[in-house]
Amino acid sequence: MYIVQIASECAPVIKAGGLGDVVYGLSRELEIRGHAVEIILPKYDCMRYDQIWGWHEAYRDLSVPWYGASITCDVFCGWVHGRLCFFIDPHSEDFFFNRRTYYGCDDDNMRFAFFSKAALEFLLIANKRPDIIHCHDWQTGLVPVMLFEIYKHHGLEFQRVCYTIHNFKHQGPAGAEVLTATGLNRPEYYFQYDRLQDNFNPFAINFMKGGIVYSNYFNTVSPHHAWEAHYGEFGYGLGHTIHLHQDKFGGILNGIDYDVWNPQVDRFIPHKFTPETLEDKQKNKKALRERLLLQHEDKPLIAYIGRLDDQKGVHLVHHAIYHSLLRNCQFVLLGSATEAGINNHFQHEKVFLNDNPDIHLELGFNEELSHLIYAGADFIVVPSNFEPCGLTQMIGLKYGTVPIVRGVGGLVNTVFDRDYDETHPPEERNGYVFYQTDYSALESAMDRAIGLWRYYPEEFEKLQLQGMAHDYSWNNPGEDYLAVFELIRHK
Structure with missing residues (x-):
């Protein structure tokens, strides 16, 4: 299978929390199992460039439609500890990813809406046709929306999306301007409860809800948290949306990298042990x-x-x-x-x-x-x-x-x-x-x-x-994700 991860983090080059570890660890596990994996990321000015090998320009002058005009991007490429990563660098007066920070800006919803649009545009123009697009958290919630509503009509009609939610608390609310910017337009269409409209704010769209509604499968990062989000308070208002789409929802436990976290091989401890x-x-x-x-x-x-x-x-x-x-x-x-x-x-x-x-x-x-x-x-x-x-x-x-x-x-x-x-x-x-x-x-x-x-x-x-004695490596989660990918690939 050919799998493309679209995410806002990948450890160790971009890491603000556990998301970066998961994107790296799962990608590595899928590659070990013989699948082709590529990762698309923003090119932040504050990421760890020393963790990238073979840095080079992969695509120049990628024109990304934005607000009825376009923003030109360059796409760079390099290997992060063996994983092939593409970094999107927009030439914009908004300086989307030149902020000396990954998150926490007032226009984060616009920044990541643009990144999601640029990632799909890159797949389209570079003639990349993955079997599976795997996207993560609210930052990439619009990827399956734009894929279904725009890009499937331009040559990305066979791609299937798995959407993984690592934290339901942050959902990416935004106004109609995001629809205008991305070319989705038609606010009367998207501001519907069964599409992108926030469950509690009728004047906002919700990136994460978009990911849930439009993906072929969505999951969170443990079976019990899937139950909590569906039936308890930890869906943070999305419980009913989860319920409506429960047939394509599940929980897959994260793994940890035993090449890094293992007392038998740990280079940071003075006395290794088994x-x-x-x-x-x-x-x-x-x-x-x-x-x-x-x-x-x-x-x-x-x-x-x-x-x-x-x-x-x-x-x-x-x-x-x-x-x-x-x-x-x-x-x-x-x-x-x-x-x-x-x-x-x-x-x-x-x-x-x-x-x-x-x-x-x-x-x-x-x-x-x-x-x-x-x-x-x-x-x-x-x-x-x-x-x-x-x-x-x-x-x-x-x-x-x-x-x-x-x-x-x-x-x-x-x-x-x-x-x-x-x-x-x-x-x-x-x-x-x-x-x-x-x-x-x-x-x-x-x-x-x-x-x-x-x-x-x-x-x-x-x-x-x-x-x-417990095995919490990526071995079992890797198998679970591949089962999901196979399931949606043939739908």
């Missing part, structure tokens, strides 16, 4: 304590790695720090806040706890340090309010770092409570799960985990090994 040499994990714990100036004592080390925001359950992260101290444990935090108020709060805590030999708060993100924390910690806490998939807990499992998670989204599909999970036999259980968002629920799970470490070390080691 399930057979699990005792060497203690050497990494010692190295982590030395690096962060924590005291060397026989006590559990609990970690949090991730953004500090409401999605991640920041109030519970804060509580976990002090509950760890109360239970005579150590706590390491690595993360950056997305809001000034949360950042100020944790800066204050960092100063307040600075001299405590059992706590280290690292505000920011450091890839190298994150590997050492996974390798050295005993537990990783993931108390998210919602979590479409979650990679942290899957990485923790691979490193023998037992996850303590809230039972939402992909966390439910990957972590099975040692004491209470009735859907998996004891030998498949791998962590601790709590369900409420209050402090006592978190404390209960933490206390069970700490108690096992403290009083039943052999049972704790058994739990670590059971976690390490």
Whole structure:
């Protein structure tokens, strides 16, 4: 099969979150299985050009229709760790992708509407005819709309679209000007509930809804989150639209790259280890304590790695720090806040706890340090309010770092409570799960985990090994996506 990914990120060249990891990891898995994969991305001025090999101009003077006129683009090409990527560079007074940022501009909807239009125009003009176009999140929600309404009449009639939603919270609302700009026009046609009209704002179109309505198949990134989005609050207003299109909807769990996240080969940790040499994990714990100036004592080390925001359950992260101290444990935090108020709060805590030999708060993100924390910690806490998939807990499992998670989204599909999970036999259980968002629920799970470490070390080691035995690579998701691609290809 010939598959083209259209996305706003691809790690490590463009990475703002998990989306970049997924686009890269899935593309690599599909190629390993013998399929041809190309990735189309915006050419941001702030991306990691040092991660691109063989940079060259692939297509000059691509004329993209826009507002009844056109914008000329150049398309560059290069290999990102073996993946063939095309980068669209518009010559526009709007400087769509020369903003020193990936997201967060007032005209993001216009920026990515243009990118979606340019990506399709490039496929058309460069005579690329993929079997599958796989697009991601609200930024590319208009791709299947324009493919069906415009480009199928110009030579892209056989292409099928899989649309993957990584986060329902951000949906890309816009006004009628986007329809005019892209050449879709006809606002009276698109401002219909069964097309692009936002479910709650009759004066807005919704990019993500467009992707759902017009794609041949759409999915989110774990089976449980698919259920939450369909029947619960985490569809953020799109639940009824999902229901109307449920016959082409599913959940496929993300994978992680075991060439990067694997204690057997990890180049960022001082002591590599395997399930057979699990005792060497203690050497990494010692190295982590030395690096962060924590005291060397026989006590559990609990970690949090991730953004500090409401999605991640920041109030519970804060509580976990002090509950760890109360239970005579150590706590390491690595993360950056997305809001000034949360950042100020944790800066204050960092100063307040600075001299405590059992706590280290690292505000920011450091890839190298994150590997050492996974390798050295005993537990990783993931108390998210919602979590479409979650990679942290899957990485923790691979490193023998037992996850303590809230039972939402992909966390439910990957972590099975040692004491209470009735859907998996004891030998498949791998962590601790709590369900409420209050402090006592978190404390209960933490206390069970700490108690096992403290009083039943052999049972704790058994739990670590059971976690390490789970396969959360791209192997199974790769198979699932290919099954979807085959299904829609023959429709």
